[in-house]
Amino acid sequence: MKYKILLLILFFFISCRFDNNNPKQKEVLKEKEVLKEYTEDGELSAQYEVVNSIRDGKGFIYFPNGNIQFKMNFKNGKLDGLGTEYYVSGKVKNLVAFLDDNKHGEMISYFESGNISFIGKYFNDLPVGRHIEYFDLQGGQVKSVKEYIIVKDQSVLNYWLKYNSTRDIIDESTRLTFSQKNEFVFIKVDKKEFESIRAVIGDYDIFFNKVTEKQDSIEAGKDSIIRIPFNVDNRDTLRGYIKNFEFLDDEKIISRKIWFSYPNPW
Numbered sequence: 001m002k003y004k005i006l007l008l009i010l011f012f013f014i015s016c017r018f019d020n021n022n023p024k025q026k027e028v029l030k031e032k033e034v035l036k037e038y039t040e041d042g043e044l045s046a047q048y049e050v051v052n053s054i055r056d057g058k059g060f061i062y063f064p065n066g067n068i069q070f071k072m073n074f075k076n077g078k079l080d081g082l083g084t085e086y087y088v089s090g091k092v093k094n095l096v097a098f099l100d101d102n103k104h105g106e107m108i109s110y111f112e113s114g115n116i117s118f119i120g121k122y123f124n125d126l127p128v129g130r131h132i133e134y135f136d137l138q139g140g141q142v143k144s145v146k147e148y149i150i151v152k153d154q155s156v157l158n159y160w161l162k163y164n165s166t167r168d169i170i171d172e173s174t175r176l177t178f179s180q181k182n183e184f185v186f187i188k189v190d191k192k193e194f195e196s197i198r199a200v201i202g203d204y205d206i207f208f209n210k211v212t213e214k215q216d217s218i219e220a221g222k223d224s225i226i227r228i229p230f231n232v233d234n235r236d237t238l239r240g241y242i243k244n245f246e247f248l249d250d251e252k253i254i255s256r257k258i259w260f261s262y263p264n265p266w
Contacts, residue, residue, distance in 0.1 A: 150207050
């Protein structure tokens, strides 16, 4: 009888030890290992934390001199979180946020001098919002400004501005300036490329996908200002585009669209 009881206890212990539903067993299965890669000369070139042969955790890639070139994080085999790229000198070159293997969030780049060279944001690998480039000078002197907006599944360069090293503007695209008074929004169109201006306001989501087919079209006045009623249909954000266009002699139209979301841009 005593022997049978011992067998039952042993069987229960073995069943618990190898039960996949046992939390302790899951911890053992998820224990991280380190995978190392080497050059033909036997120098360490990269190493990654892995779980069940899948990259999960910290990863490093090295220069031939042994300094870190890239430092990154993985989740289930995909880049996730903050990634850092270095110059061979060891100084930071790029800081990039990742999600699901895509750039997603803020990116900051540096010259080897330590001055910032670039700041911008990404959404699922697409540039979005304001991207600023700098000269390699103390004080963060701006070299260019680019503003991107996501239209459906594409990133559109909506506006750009360029400076020379003496802070003179050397190039600028069509610029929209917004103001609001009472129940109207006013859009001032500067640096227009073509003579005619029209605003098209639609029922769009934040990616400019049509929610309904409803659209309103409003012509600009001679002063290149468009006057739009706001809070129509309880609308809290105006979304649409400015169409700057011109009719050619052969009845063809040349035009450019400048998308906008007011007062809540990306």
